[in-house]
Amino acid sequence: MSSILEIANVSKKYKGFELKDINITLERGYIMGFIGPNGAGKSSTIKLIMNLIKKDSGEINVFGLDNIKNEIEIKEKIGFVYDENYYYEELTIQEMKNLIRPFYSLWDEAAFTKYVKDFNLPLKKKIKQLSKGMKMKFSLAIALSHHAELLIMDEPTSGLDPLVRSELLEILQSLIQDENKSVFFSTHITSDLDKIADYITLINNGEIVLSKTKDELIDKYCIVKGRKDTLAANIEEPLIGIKVNEYGFEALSKNKKEIRKILGDSVLYEKPTIEDILVFSTRRSDHIVSSY
Ligand SMILES: Nc1ncnc2c1ncn2[C@@H]1O[C@H](COP(=O)(O)OP(=O)(O)OP(=O)(O)O)[C@@H](O)[C@H]1O
Numbered sequence: 507m508s509s510i511l512e513i514a515n516v517s518k519k520y521k522g523f524e525l526k527d528i529n530i531t532l533e534r535g536y537i538m539g540f541i542g543p544n545g546a547g548k549s550s551t552i553k554l555i556m557n558l559i560k561k562d563s564g565e566i567n568v569f570g571l572d573n574i575k576n577e578i579e580i581k582e583k584i585g586f587v588y589d590e591n592y593y594y595e596e597l598t599i600q601e602m603k604n605l606i607r608p609f610y611s612l613w614d615e616a617a618f619t620k621y622v623k624d625f626n627l628p629l630k631k632k633i634k635q636l637s638k639g640m641k642m643k644f645s646l647a648i649a650l651s652h653h654a655e656l657l658i659m660d661e662p663t664s665g666l667d668p669l670v671r672s673e674l675l676e677i678l679q680s681l682i683q684d685e686n687k688s689v690f691f692s693t694h695i696t697s698d699l700d701k702i703a704d705y706i707t708l709i710n711n712g713e714i715v716l717s718k719t720k721d722e723l724i725d726k727y728c729i730v731k732g733r734k735d736t737l738a739a740n741i742e743e744p745l746i747g748i749k750v751n752e753y754g755f756e757a758l759s760k761n762k763k764e765i766r767k768i769l770g771d772s773v774l775y776e777k778p779t780i781e782d783i784l785v786f787s788t789r790r791s792d793h794i795v796s797s798y
Pocket residue numbers: 520521522523542543544545546547548549550551
């Protein structure tokens with residue numbers, strides 16, 4: 507069976523910014539977290555998948571279908587949560603739901619009622635009277651109420667209080683128990699990824715830096731800390747995001763085994779968090795090691 511989402515060699519140029527040759531593949535049954543610094547290109551990539559902006563080149567397939575040629579068919583099976591509010595501000599939650607509902611043949615009113623209750627959503631309140639978190643919850647309730655096979659979300663946990671965030675993560679995790687479904691979501695809150703992501707894709711300055719399983723990242727990568735003079739050695743294994751201060755250096759290695767072979771016990775090795783991987787991979791090294 508084809509991948510649920512496949513972005514192949516996609517490029518998009520804005521004045522002053524470019525998404526360069528983006529490749530991302532997500533299989534059914536998994537959660538992929540999409541991370542990167544501000545302005546890295548996360549929202550633009552999500553907009554390309556949703557055909558909200560036009561790509562310059564490349565191909566995007568969702569459920570094995572071209573995302574532009576089959577836009578209507580595809581969107582019926584996508585639950586989309588976007589960080590900007592795209593509802594009519596003057597309508598109440600109830601009225602807005604009634605407007606959206608006919609667009610989905612698999613709309614599940616009972617599911618919507620359940621999420622409204624779970625999320626404490628006031629049906630009679632106008633969208634403009636909702637807090638940021640409430641708008642996000644409403645967006646989620648809609649996305650989860652039409653049996654979407656793929657959830658695409660831009661910063662869904664931002665603006666949510668810790669309790670609701672944790673509930674949302676549980677919902678996402680239970681959703682992918684159905685091995686036919688997947689979740690692709692961008693976030694700045696990397697602790698959410700520690701909890702639920704199967705895959706991590708990191709984008710920086712319009713380029714995909716890595717796209718791997720979370721387990722592979724945590725198992726293979728490591729933080730290396732040591733004295734400055736250790737860095738002077740001719741290290742063959744690339745070190746990422748080297749930071750040097752008066753006490754020593756710290757850096758990220760993609761290959762724990764290899765770097766250990768080279769540096770032995772002369773340095774300290776620590777297990778990285780997703781946050782570490784993001785920070786080291788996107789900051790400019792302030793030290794160049796010979797041969798890099
Ligand atoms: N319509 C546009 N015209 C020109 N430039 C744009 C447009 N939309 C986005 N950009 C630029 O593209 C770059 C990437 O923006 P994007 O919103 O995709 O980043 P992001 O990773 O989602 O950032 P954040 O984490 O801050 O939301 C930025 O430099 C932004 O200014």
